[in-house]
Amino acid sequence: xxxxxxxxxxxxxxxxxxxxxxxxxxxxxxxxxxxxxxxxxxxxxxxxxxxxxxxxxxxxxxxxxxxxxxxxxxxxxxxxxxxxxxxxxxxxxxxxxxxxxxxxxxxxxxxxxxxxxxxxxxxxxxxxxxxxxxxxxxxxxxxxxxxxxxxxxxxxxxxxxxxxxxxxxxxxxxxxxxxxxxxxxxxxxxxxxxxxxxxxxxxxxxxxxxxxxxxxxxxxxxxxxxxxxxxxxxxxxxxxxxxxxxxxxxxxxxxxxxxxxxxxxxxxxxxxxxxxxxxxxxxxxxxxxxxxxxxxxxxxxxxxxxxxxxxxxxxxx
Amino acid sequence: xxxxxxxxxxxxxxxxxxxxxxxxxxxxxxxxxxxxxxxxxxxxxxxxxxxxxxxxxxxxxxxxxxxxxxxxxxxxxxxxxxxxxxxxxxxxxxxxxxxxxxxxxxxxxxxxxxxxxxxxxxxxxxxxxxxxxxxxxxxxxxxxxxxxxxxxxxxxxxxxxxxxxxxxxxxxxxxxxxxxxxxxxxxxxxxxxxxxxxxxxxxxxxxxxxxxxxxxxxxxxxxxxxxxxxxxxxxxxxxxxxxxxxxxxxxxxxxxxxxxxxxxxxxxxxxxxxxxxxxxxxxxxxxxxxxxxxxxxxxxxxxxxxxxxxxxxxxxxxxxxxxxxxxxxxxxxxxxxxxxxxxxxxxxxxxxxxxxxxxxxxxxxxxxxxxxxxxxxxxxxxxxxxxxxxxxxxxxxxxxxxxxxxxxxxxxxxxxxxxxxxxxxxxxxxxxxxxxxxxxxxxxxxxxxxxxxxxxxxxxxxxxxxxxxxxxxxxxxxxxxxxxxxxxxxxxxxxx
Numbered sequence: 001x002x003x004x005x006x007x008x009x010x011x012x013x014x015x016x017x018x019x020x021x022x023x024x025x026x027x028x029x030x031x032x033x034x035x036x037x038x039x040x041x042x043x044x045x046x047x048x049x050x051x052x053x054x055x056x057x058x059x060x061x062x063x064x065x066x067x068x069x070x071x072x073x074x075x076x077x078x079x080x081x082x083x084x085x086x087x088x089x090x091x092x093x094x095x096x097x098x099x100x101x102x103x104x105x106x107x108x109x110x111x112x113x114x115x116x117x118x119x120x121x122x123x124x125x126x127x128x129x130x131x132x133x134x135x136x137x138x139x140x141x142x143x144x145x146x147x148x149x150x151x152x153x154x155x156x157x158x159x160x161x162x163x164x165x166x167x168x169x170x171x172x173x174x175x176x177x178x179x180x181x182x183x184x185x186x187x188x189x190x191x192x193x194x195x196x197x198x199x200x201x202x203x204x205x206x207x208x209x210x211x212x213x214x215x216x217x218x219x220x221x222x223x224x225x226x227x228x229x230x231x232x233x234x235x236x237x238x239x240x241x242x243x244x245x246x247x248x249x250x251x252x253x254x255x256x257x258x259x260x261x262x263x264x265x266x267x268x269x270x271x272x273x274x275x276x277x278x279x280x281x282x283x284x285x286x287x288x289x290x291x292x293x294x295x296x297x298x299x300x301x302x303x304x305x306x307x308x309x310x311x312x313x314x315x316x317x
Numbered sequence: 318x319x320x321x322x323x324x325x326x327x328x329x330x331x332x333x334x335x336x337x338x339x340x341x342x343x344x345x346x347x348x349x350x351x352x353x354x355x356x357x358x359x360x361x362x363x364x365x366x367x368x369x370x371x372x373x374x375x376x377x378x379x380x381x382x383x384x385x386x387x388x389x390x391x392x393x394x395x396x397x398x399x400x401x402x403x404x405x406x407x408x409x410x411x412x413x414x415x416x417x418x419x420x421x422x423x424x425x426x427x428x429x430x431x432x433x434x435x436x437x438x439x440x441x442x443x444x445x446x447x448x449x450x451x452x453x454x455x456x457x458x459x460x461x462x463x464x465x466x467x468x469x470x471x472x473x474x475x476x477x478x479x480x481x482x483x484x485x486x487x488x489x490x491x492x493x494x495x496x497x498x499x500x501x502x503x504x505x506x507x508x509x510x511x512x513x514x515x516x517x518x519x520x521x522x523x524x525x526x527x528x529x530x531x532x533x534x535x536x537x538x539x540x541x542x543x544x545x546x547x548x549x550x551x552x553x554x555x556x557x558x559x560x561x562x563x564x565x566x567x568x569x570x571x572x573x574x575x576x577x578x579x580x581x582x583x584x585x586x587x588x589x590x591x592x593x594x595x596x597x598x599x600x601x602x603x604x605x606x607x608x609x610x611x612x613x614x615x616x617x618x619x620x621x622x623x624x625x626x627x628x629x630x631x632x633x634x635x636x637x638x639x640x641x642x643x644x645x646x647x648x649x650x651x652x653x654x655x656x657x658x659x660x661x662x663x664x665x666x667x668x669x670x671x672x673x674x675x676x677x678x679x680x681x682x683x684x685x686x687x688x689x690x691x692x693x694x695x696x697x698x699x700x701x702x703x704x705x706x707x708x709x710x711x712x713x714x715x716x717x718x719x720x721x722x723x724x725x726x727x728x729x730x731x732x733x734x735x736x737x738x739x740x741x742x743x744x745x746x747x748x749x750x751x752x753x754x755x756x757x758x759x760x761x762x763x764x765x766x767x768x769x770x771x772x773x774x775x776x777x778x779x780x781x782x783x784x785x786x787x788x789x790x791x792x793x794x795x796x797x798x799x800x801x802x803x804x805x806x807x808x809x810x811x812x813x
Binding site for chain 2: 052053054055124125127128129131132135158162164165167170171172173174175176177179180181184186210211212213214215241242243244245248280281282
């Protein structure tokens, strides 16, 4: 007697390994035609790419001849290139035919251009293209640091009758990437405690920071990360913004719970913050929040339930 | 030889099992775990990506809202009037999460919430686009920063006064997402551990009854035939165990039937031979046996040989009926005539006991049957009715139709059969009263042949009896044997 068992070979089940993948966030693209300026003294001018409506670097042929020419000749040559464009290509001129360059003068490295009155007849966008392409094309050469615009011997004014003044290379930005991925040097006045921690000493600090960082943020960061600690340890800045002259600083809860460094009084800590911030022209008063809330007591005695103004009595001169 | 090959077969099967077949437990475990894993991973990916998506979309909308609020508020508060009301500028920083810029129509920055870029010019494609009245969204992957540019339209929506640029970092979203991912990972690890444990438990429990079953079957194969299986598990497993037990019972019954049958056959075949032997020996051992004694003894021997022949013939008939390939040769038969012929043939036998036979039929019935087999059935039944009848008895044969069947009943006026014996009379060599039936010269196979033949026709046979009064056999046969019926008949064959 035999019982036959027919075995069906069971199918192997493959364990599917699914990789976690981030969703790539949106791209808008199309900003790549502009070559980042790689080195100084490049023989390029900024012309308008008619397809992408952006200013792009276009090489021009006779670089060698540039060195032998005078500053005036070089500038006139560049302006001529900008007015002409590259025929038969997508690179268009940025200067209207009607606008004539009356005079060019170079003072040290400052370039002063005087245009005919037709400058004001062009559209605002064309004006933006023209001005930007001139500034970037000229300052692309190392020997020129800035460009000033004049129309019929008067300084150029934009529609809201504001003077433009001299424009350096960094004053004209052609892409958002260029505008974002740069560091700007800033000069701040920060109040640090003196040796015996009784008074505050105004100290000039030079900071290079991204233009996307709020200046208030940079100021607070200087105080939090100072070598000589003066704020409660471990405190973090949650948010900072200024509304109608009042700067609102939102600290993490450590501001209240974590102890102050030795010998630093509550007043010194608070007014180091307040005085440093009020140095900024757009700030006159300071409100301190902890986790977004108004606290009645800072650490022991000092009330945070008020708007602080600059304290002159604590400043050491 | 057979045993040897059996061993060989088992070895081969064992080897093969080890090489290719995977335990149901492992299969189940990995199925459950991979299912759990896939669910967790898919769910995590969906949750995280959709959260990221919604954060991103929300951020984008928020940036547009902020930018347009600033653009419209600047116009309505009179910033672009001749009065140059700058009061609104002081509120911009508080109303944007990141940075807010106001540019005039020449692309020059008039206001920067970070106070850095005032006086600079943005000649970007988005600003130019904005100055032409279009809004745009731009994301910088490297800086992880989104920028929205919207035009500032004057009160009549006729001309563009400038653009508002609002930017915000995606760092907060990334942080939320990474927190979510950590949490998801934690939950996923926990879930996978849980799923693994539960899967392990389930697959182990699932496997256990199978293992028990296999063990029992192996023991059964090893010769522990009388053992019954008690396996507790799911419904299906229990059903397998029950079926297996039923199968064993059936096998046992078959086996004991076979033994009984062999014993009966031996006995039945031996009895006439013993008689012959005794008769022959008594002649041989006695000298001077008168001739009439010889004649008497030889005639007895002749009778015994006839009996032996009859038994063997019946056995052969039965064996033929048992054969699977034995088909029904169906023809249209007038059953009335068939029965009358049988009655005519058996009249001399009935006359010996002075038994009266009556056929009661109201119409001519044509049935599709295998004529020889049915004739045998009728013969056997009537012969039995004569043999087991009392002297001067009566046999009533009735013939009728009922729905799609023909009903033949044979009723005698014999001693009847006790209720407990009725079930057994169709078994081979069964006799209600052995001594008596031997005297009647039966082989004990007649009713077996009847039952077999009737079943082959997809009919039924039934026996009812009143002890000391009468016995009645009722046969029902389908009037028509369709193709299907023939097949069924064969199946029936196999079953019995």
